[in-house]
Amino acid sequence: GKADWRAIARVRQAVSIPVVANGDVGSPEEAATILEQSGADAVMIGRAHYGAPWVAGSVAAAAADTSTHDIPETPQALADYVVAHYEEMLSLYGVESGLRQARKHLGWYLDRHAARASAEQRKRILTSFEPTE
Known part of the structure; x- marks a missing residue:
């Protein structure tokens, strides 16, 4: 409801x-x-x-009646935003914990913006233990 x-x-x-x-x-x-x-x-x-x-x-x-420029308006801007968010999480939490922390966010990005991602791609992204995979 x-x-x-x-x-x-x-x-x-x-x-x-x-x-x-x-x-x-x-x-x-x-x-x-x-x-x-x-x-x-x-x-x-x-x-x-x-x-x-x-x-x-x-x-x-x-x-506040102000403008914001943080909204990614193109596919490339969105990709840059997601990558920056991911890298910031790895930097903040370290690689091991950062990968675990980032998974939920990556899953949400995939759900909202990458509906065409295959189940195999999604699984690879959300289960990787290597930050560059």
């Missing part, structure tokens, strides 16, 4: 602490709508950022 953003409004009215709304938000327009319908103090991005980690930044940029 779809998140009931109006139900969050009842929670907001019942508590005196800040409320963060979440559920089915993947664009600046949806973020504005959930805030309007719920009366929440903030919005959180969940699954919509899987394979598109720039979504939260684009929502924040729209809320």
Whole structure:
């Protein structure tokens, strides 16, 4: 089903602490709508950022009325983004842990952007123990 953003409004009215709304938000327009319908103090991005980690930044940029240039707009820009993300994870966590950490992100990128990847390609990417394979 779809998140009931109006139900969050009842929670907001019942508590005196800040409320963060979440559920089915993947664009600046949806973020504005959930805030309007719920009366929440903030919005959180969940699954919509899987394979598109720039979504939260684009929502924040729209809320701040600024532009963002972090959204890859061409296949090459997307490939560069994914490679940079992968390399940063290897650098941060080290090769062994970085490979494990990166797999979920690579899987999300494949799910969202590479629907034509074969099962064999996907398996090779997600089970590799060598960062350059």
